[in-house]
Structures are given as C-alpha cells and as structure tokens.
Amino acid sequence: MAKFKKKQGGEMPAISTASLPDIVFMLLFFFMVATVMRQNTLKIENNLPFADQVEKLDKKDLVMYIYAGKPSANYRNYGTETRIQLNDDFADVNDIAAFIAAERASKREELIPFLTTALKVDKDANMGLIGDIKQELRKVNALKINYTTKKGAVSGNR
Template structure:
C-alpha cells in the first residue's frame, strides 16, 4: 500500500494572469520616467553635411545648440526663404547669440561653465557668411569651444 497517489492526468495548471496589470503599469511608469522628451522644435531645414573624421560628444547636457538653415516650409511665409538662426525654439538674429550664451551659462552650475560646448547644426546649403557671423558673436561671448555637428559618411557625398 502506497502513501502517495498519482494524479489522473499530468496537465499543467493554467498560468495566473492576476499580476499582469501590475507588470504593465510598472513598465509604463519606467518608460515615462526614463524617456527624454525633445527639447527643441526644429524650425529650420537641417540636412547636415557628411564628414569622415567624427567624434562623439560625451555629455550632451553640457552642449548649447545653435541651428542655422533656411526656414522650413511651414515658416517660409512669415520669415522668408533666406537662411536664419534658431536658438532653442525661436528664430533669432546674430546679435541675439551673445545673450543666448550668457543665459545658458547662468542656468548651469558654476563648475560646469568651463565645460560648456557650443554645437553648430548648420544645414549644408547655408552660406558660410552666416556661419562666420555666428563664430564672431561666439568669440565676443568668449564661447570658444565649438563643435560642428555632422553626419558620418564620405565627405564626397556633400557635392551631390
């Protein structure tokens, strides 16, 4: 006589889905906290040129972005078709760059100010005169760490 009895069939019990809503909400909260929302809405055409010798920036929070290019089709009726400068979410003139740099410096902690880099995201069809004017204003604001943002690839693709 045995003390243990075998079950009639060896089926596995059904998987409990009681904790499934908890897992879904936990994932939802994780992605809500971990996702970085876009900071700026791009108002200028920004097709970056190609470069074959590129380096990646380490700390993106220490970068100030200056966009330059022709206004996108949505803004051409208001701002024309000539290349413009965009600082954060608004169009600006060259003379506004210095104030933009000072404002960005004030928003950072004092020990991080020497590490700030200015990144120029310039459309490949923008004339060099505008870029030169931007660089002159950056010199006046003593923002001497400049990065030109490009796409990785053969530089011969820029002529196409």
C-alpha cells in the first residue's frame, strides 16, 4: 500500500504575472475610449438663443469658438458686463486678431480656407459688443461666421 507524505514546507507558490500586461492594456484602452475630453471651461453665462432654422456644422475640428456673455457666478469679480472668452480666458476685443492667427497657425495650410468662427453668444448679450467682434473678424479676414443657437421656437427668446 502507498503511503502519502505531507509536505514539510508550507510555502506559497509564486503568482504568475504573465497576464498582467494584458490586464493593464485592457484597462488603459477602456479609459481612453470612455473618457470625454472637455475643450473649454466656460467662465460666462451661455444661455443660447433659440432659432427655428438650424443646421449642424460638418467638421467641428475646423471651428474656432468665441464665447460672449456675462461672467458666471464664480467669476463675478470680473464685473457684470458682457465679456468675451477665448479658449479658457477672458479677453478683450483687441485679442481676437491674435486668437484667430494662433488658430490658423495650428491648422494645416490647406484647411485654413475652411475655418469657421462660431459665436456662442448669450441671448442677453450686448449687440454692440457683438458688432465689435464682427468688425475685428473682418479685419483679419475671418468672414465665415456661424451663430450657435438652440433649436426651438423664436418666441422662447424673450
């Protein structure tokens, strides 16, 4: 009859790390796909007006955004008048030309004629400021302008 011997050493076997790179890669891929990158942090109130004839822009990577509105509650120390926001900072009307030049420099040369300037303007914004923005855009030959709105009845703009 066979006799079974008990092991003398109570050592734990080594953990295999062969599948660890696969697990790390799967987690990395998951977070890359599931994460949404935010473009700009709005420092202004941006309650867009309503419009009934709305079209979507085809290529959003060819759009330069200019925001205008009153500073939000966290940024009241900048005043209560309508302000311009370019990327993540408040700006003056005179800064628009430099902003457009920087955006054009970041794109390939063959795409520059297709760049569109989108104005995301609060519905209570001062139209004098919007006129000044448009004058600056004319000076730098940025003539393709898009007004960003919400789809709905125009009567909701009151």
